[in-house]
Amino acid sequence: MIEPFLLKLRARDAIAPDEEAAIREMIAEVKEVPADRTLVRAGDEINHSILLLDGLLCRYKDLRDGSRQISELHVSGDFADLHAFTLKRLDHSVMALTKCRVAFAPHERIMAVTRAHPHLTRMFWLMTNIDAAIHREWVLSLGRRSALSRTAHLFCELRLRLGLVGLAAETGYALPLTQADLAECLGLTSVHVNRVLKELREAGLVEFRGGRVTIRDSVALERAAEFDPAYLYLEPRPR
Amino acid sequence: MIEPFLLKLRARDAIAPDEEAAIREMIAEVKEVPADRTLVRAGDEINHSILLLDGLLCRYKDLRDGSRQISELHVSGDFADLHAFTLKRLDHSVMALTKCRVAFAPHERIMAVTRAHPHLTRMFWLMTNIDAAIHREWVLSLGRRSALSRTAHLFCELRLRLGLVGLAAETGYALPLTQADLAECLGLTSVHVNRVLKELREAGLVEFRGGRVTIRDSVALERAAEFDPAYLYLEPRPR
DNA sequence: CGCTACGTTGATAGCTTTCAATTCAAGTGG
DNA sequence: CCACTTGAATTGAAAGCTATCAACGTAGCG
Numbered sequence: 001m002i003e004p005f006l007l008k009l010r011a012r013d014a015i016a017p018d019e020e021a022a023i024r025e026m027i028a029e030v031k032e033v034p035a036d037r038t039l040v041r042a043g044d045e046i047n048h049s050i051l052l053l054d055g056l057l058c059r060y061k062d063l064r065d066g067s068r069q070i071s072e073l074h075v076s077g078d079f080a081d082l083h084a085f086t087l088k089r090l091d092h093s094v095m096a097l098t099k100c101r102v103a104f105a106p107h108e109r110i111m112a113v114t115r116a117h118p119h120l121t122r123m124f125w126l127m128t129n130i131d132a133a134i135h136r137e138w139v140l141s142l143g144r145r146s147a148l149s150r151t152a153h154l155f156c157e158l159r160l161r162l163g164l165v166g167l168a169a170e171t172g173y174a175l176p177l178t179q180a181d182l183a184e185c186l187g188l189t190s191v192h193v194n195r196v197l198k199e200l201r202e203a204g205l206v207e208f209r210g211g212r213v214t215i216r217d218s219v220a221l222e223r224a225a226e227f228d229p230a231y232l233y234l235e236p237r238p239r
Numbered sequence: 240m241i242e243p244f245l246l247k248l249r250a251r252d253a254i255a256p257d258e259e260a261a262i263r264e265m266i267a268e269v270k271e272v273p274a275d276r277t278l279v280r281a282g283d284e285i286n287h288s289i290l291l292l293d294g295l296l297c298r299y300k301d302l303r304d305g306s307r308q309i310s311e312l313h314v315s316g317d318f319a320d321l322h323a324f325t326l327k328r329l330d331h332s333v334m335a336l337t338k339c340r341v342a343f344a345p346h347e348r349i350m351a352v353t354r355a356h357p358h359l360t361r362m363f364w365l366m367t368n369i370d371a372a373i374h375r376e377w378v379l380s381l382g383r384r385s386a387l388s389r390t391a392h393l394f395c396e397l398r399l400r401l402g403l404v405g406l407a408a409e410t411g412y413a414l415p416l417t418q419a420d421l422a423e424c425l426g427l428t429s430v431h432v433n434r435v436l437k438e439l440r441e442a443g444l445v446e447f448r449g450g451r452v453t454i455r456d457s458v459a460l461e462r463a464a465e466f467d468p469a470y471l472y473l474e475p476r477p478r
Numbered sequence: 479c480g481c482t483a484c485g486t487t488g489a490t491a492g493c494t495t496t497c498a499a500t501t502c503a504a505g506t507g508g
Numbered sequence: 509c510c511a512c513t514t515g516a517a518t519t520g521a522a523a524g525c526t527a528t529c530a531a532c533g534t535a536g537c538g
Contacts (some may be wrong), residue, residue, distance in 0.1 A: 004381075028306060035357065059375070062296075063379070067383045068383075069382040069383045071378045073374075083368040085364075085476055086361055086362075087368055087472060091372050091376070092375055096462055114357060115357060118353060121386065122353070123325075125367070126325035126326065128367065128371065129322040129325050129371075131371060132322060132368075132371035132374055133322075133326070133330050134368065135374035136300065136310040136311075136331055136374055137299070137300075137330070138378050139308060139310045139311070139374060139377050139378055140302070140308045141379035142378060143308040144302055144306045144308045144426060186382075187381060226302055229283060230281075231327060233330075234464045237327065239325055239327070
């Protein structure tokens, strides 16, 4: 059940059996949530964190005029708001983009883990630091990459992150989002996302249709995106 | 010397005397670095983290075409790359924007702190989580705010962050950056930053001249920026 | 005084948005 | 099995914001 999370951790460092057991004991409850359900509203006090087992979640913020910006997409194995353990409330909302299965980890149990397992604590810290690294890459995308390059970059990122938990092949992966969802990730309008997708398709780089990403030319795609996976920290090493 | 850092911490939770002492013992060396010096290059292995005592630092990433995006500005009291403690190498570079005084904290000493001081460890974790929150706000700015609103927002953010360490008054603060530096924060060109600054000035909101930000109408400025300081987590509370 | 970095301004081009329609796909009910 | 409905995808035309290119102004400095 928490296997995807373990896969994510083990891609960065070894996890001992007792640590694995401690993680399992953190989970208090597992729930299904329907698509479009908001799990956390910005500003809410929080006393548990959400581990995503299955489905797609996002973190987002919005402005008065109704425009919304997604700051991160979450896939199976992501601890979507582990940072709330220290923050106590969130500056963003968390929403299910598809039907999701989520596990709840009460902060008191996470606290218990931090008392007994210093290395695991550092691994949790690391996970939130990797989220921050993803944010930085998005800052670069939004600030300096063209719409095309930015879109290509998102597809590259998701291929690696989904691949890590066995949800992506070299040739593609399921991504049940609408173009409007993509637009909210990319800082674009859905109309322009549509044009960019067409361009990527006609250039033979990627196709996005029917909730599925099909990679046609991986090398060209990564070149267009100027994609360097270093920011995902995919090397196991002592942490 | 590390007072600004203590101010930052204490704005979020009480720090006990023994914790304060532990922080002081973390510092191995203090150095002056000239403006424009790169302290860390993206990809470098790191075994110490940099606490900024004085001056302005930035984290940035660049693209092949030479364009650069700053992902965060750092002011006195910021632990500019504390996240490297778990990451071991950085996905971005760190550069001095002005002459700076920096303190080095070897990771082995930070490790020692995490063994002896669980609460302080959470506070360090919190600091990196707040950096991530700042990243998210920038994602929102770059993705959805207009150039004007985005610029106004940056001035609001810096007023609070500098004010926290006694470096900003209600009416303004020193910010020895060039318009080109601002452009690299804001995802704009320096030419457009110039026009935006003119507009902000003529609208009577803020002035940026001679390395100094003068706030003319705080309320209108925050309204234009749609600024909500919640993302800076400025409430002391048990963490 | 001339160099140099930075700031300012104007004109033009280009990317992205906005607004509006139209097409498509899939599910519903007759 | 086929209208009907609905959300999503697609396309076109026009407007708008920001970039680009180029020139000029300003201030500090050796």
